[in-house]
Amino acid sequence: MSKVLKINKSAEESVQELLKFLLKSGKVKGVFTLRKINDNGAVAYSLVTSLDMLKDAVPLFPLMPANGGKLLSRLTLRGSVAEPVVAVVRPCELRAFIELVKRKQGSLENFLFISSTCSGVYPLEISVNGNIDKKLSQYWDATKRNEIVPDTRPTCKSCEHFLPYTADITIALIGKKDIGNKCEIFLNTEKGQKFVDGIDGEFVEGKLESEEVVSMRNKRKDEKKKLFDEIGIEKFGLKGLIETFGKCIGCHGCSKVCPICYCNLCYSDSQTYEHKPFVYEIELKRRGGLRVPPDTVSYQIGRLTHVGISCVGCGLCADVCPANIPISTIFLKVGDSVQKMFDYLPGRDVEEQIPVTTFKTEEFVEVED
Amino acid sequence: MKDEFAPKIVGFLCNWCTYAAADLAGTSKLKMPPSLAVIRVMCSSRVDPVLVLRAFLRGADGVLVAGCHPGDCHYEKGNYYARRRFALLKSVIETLGLDSERLQLSWIGASEGPRFQQVVTEFTDKIKKLGQNPMQKKTSL
Numbered sequence: 464m465s466k467v468l469k470i471n472k473s474a475e476e477s478v479q480e481l482l483k484f485l486l487k488s489g490k491v492k493g494v495f496t497l498r499k500i501n502d503n504g505a506v507a508y509s510l511v512t513s514l515d516m517l518k519d520a521v522p523l524f525p526l527m528p529a530n531g532g533k534l535l536s537r538l539t540l541r542g543s544v545a546e547p548v549v550a551v552v553r554p555c556e557l558r559a560f561i562e563l564v565k566r567k568q569g570s571l572e573n574f575l576f577i578s579s580t581c582s583g584v585y586p587l588e589i590s591v592n593g594n595i596d597k598k599l600s601q602y603w604d605a606t607k608r609n610e611i612v613p614d615t616r617p618t619c620k621s622c623e624h625f626l627p628y629t630a631d632i633t634i635a636l637i638g639k640k641d642i643g644n645k646c647e648i649f650l651n652t653e654k655g656q657k658f659v660d661g662i663d664g665e666f667v668e669g670k671l672e673s674e675e676v677v678s679m680r681n682k683r684k685d686e687k688k689k690l691f692d693e694i695g696i697e698k699f700g701l702k703g704l705i706e707t708f709g710k711c712i713g714c715h716g717c718s719k720v721c722p723i724c725y726c727n728l729c730y731s732d733s734q735t736y737e738h739k740p741f742v743y744e745i746e747l748k749r750r751g752g753l754r755v756p757p758d759t760v761s762y763q764i765g766r767l768t769h770v771g772i773s774c775v776g777c778g779l780c781a782d783v784c785p786a787n788i789p790i791s792t793i794f795l796k797v798g799d800s801v802q803k804m805f806d807y808l809p810g811r812d813v814e815e816q817i818p819v820t821t822f823k824t825e826e827f828v829e830v831e832d
Numbered sequence: 833m834k835d836e837f838a839p840k841i842v843g844f845l846c847n848w849c850t851y852a853a854a855d856l857a858g859t860s861k862l863k864m865p866p867s868l869a870v871i872r873v874m875c876s877s878r879v880d881p882v883l884v885l886r887a888f889l890r891g892a893d894g895v896l897v898a899g900c901h902p903g904d905c906h907y908e909k910g911n912y913y914a915r916r917r918f919a920l921l922k923s924v925i926e927t928l929g930l931d932s933e934r935l936q937l938s939w940i941g942a943s944e945g946p947r948f949q950q951v952v953t954e955f956t957d958k959i960k961k962l963g964q965n966p967m968q969k970k971t972s973l
């Protein structure tokens with residue numbers, strides 16, 4: 464059981480209210496949230512310090528224009544924020560930030576985290592085409608009815624980790640029939656409780672892990688199985704890999720948007736991969752022909768070995784891929800395999816060490832020959 | 833007469849143990865197949881899985897990563913990290929439906945010339961049975 468703040472307004476208004484309260488009371492000096500940037504349904508993350516600007520905040524808007532965790536890392540890479548800031552991000556964005564902090568790419572200091580039980584986000588394409596407003600009522604209806612929201616990102620539809628692990632405050636959305644006029648705000652940490660102290664509302668006890676949440680987790684698990692079966696990753700083999708990654712145009716957009724791909728001097732983008740003529744000659748002698756640009760399969764599997772262990776399944780990589788390669792699904796699947804090996808869940812706990820940075824003396828003897 | 837398939841194996845050998853063992857095998861004139869192209873690294877932990885993968889995709893018939901026995905690493909714990917990364921790479925490869933048979937991790941101490949001979953011979957035999965790496969003929973990798 465945890466402490467719950469109940470506000471008799473719609474979930475969206477309640478979060479707005481909460482953010483306003485935090486900023487107005489001076490408990491926080493800044494708000495990191497999604498904000499409308501025009502009337503076409505375009506939203507972007509913003510760091511807001513003025514109450515006036517907060518009016519355009521749409522903290523629960525079902526779109527992820529960039530992984531918020533990556534953005535928070537950019538904001539704090541050179542030093543932590545000096546004064547308290549509240550950040551409203553989705554569970555996978557929070558997990559991504561935790562993974563980046565483990566890699567010394569950001570700082571948690573002075574942040575208060577608000578997240579929600581998450582119904583997922585739509586692919587960016589829907590917002591770029593200006594069609595997202597038509598989708599909103601469908602989104603909230605499905606959330607209330609505890610159904611998987613149609614047309615959201617494939618990795619959202621099959622995401623099991625839609626309950627935030629490290630948020631101070633969690634907005635309960637999944638399966639909550641009354642979110643049109645009531646909102647339950649779970650105060651998971653003492654910090655969360657302290658920050659809302661003094662706000663208008665009713666305080667009760669509640670359980671976040673509701674029946675609806677359990678049933679949604681099962682639905683997502685089934686969906687994940689379906690998705691994996693559809694794409695048949697384990698049956699790829701050499702042929703499947705070439706078919707799948709042969710479509711890659713080599714833009715490396717997937718790595719640019721990936722929160723976990725943080726190196727700014729990526730090996731794959733380096734001159735190392737600009738081969739000297741003799742390399743092409745050797746390859747051509749043997750192969751009789753070479754796809755240009757080369758190395759798309761190697762780039763992808765390379766990224767899988769580097770990033771898979773910490774992939775949070777946010778889905779951005781697939782979203783931006785101009786060749787429509789289901790990259791996020793492939794990363795989710797390979798991620799599952801390698802994360803299981805080490806009993807590791809990216810972003811669950813900032814103290815949990817990244818598996819490749821630690822070891823046990825007695826393990827994996829089966830890979831030795 | 834058909835030429836017998838002569839595998840090409842890339843070997844990442846740690847300087848302090850396996851490379852020394854290779855030297856010893858040489859100076860002891862131990863016979864073994866000429867299949868191994870050696871790349872000397874300071875420690876098995878230097879071998880980023882991506883390097884193994886590159887060799888594999890560029891068409892190496894086999895890739896061997898070899899270093900000091902656990903507990904003996906010159907840098908104390910490098911080979912424990914190497915083992916984790918190798919296990920991770922294998923899992924990635926297998927999840928994609930590829931065979932990881934062509935990749936091998938072995939511990940060969942500096943004084944183990946005969947073991948070096950044995951590992952190279954046996955791995956070469958295994959690769960011979962598997963045949964040429966099919967990646968060699970692909971135009972898109």
Ligand code: SF4
Pocket residue numbers: 710711712713714715716717718780783784785786787788790
């Ligand atoms: S975004 Fe798509 S096309 Fe671009 S590098 Fe990634 S997989 Fe290839």
Ligand code: SF4
Pocket residue numbers: 618717720721722723724770773774775776777778779780781790791794795
């Ligand atoms: S690999 Fe794709 S799904 Fe995984 S964290 Fe990176 S962008 Fe998100």
Ligand code: FES
Pocket residue numbers: 846847848849850874875876877899900904905906907908910911
């Ligand atoms: S020095 Fe030989 S494995 Fe580290």
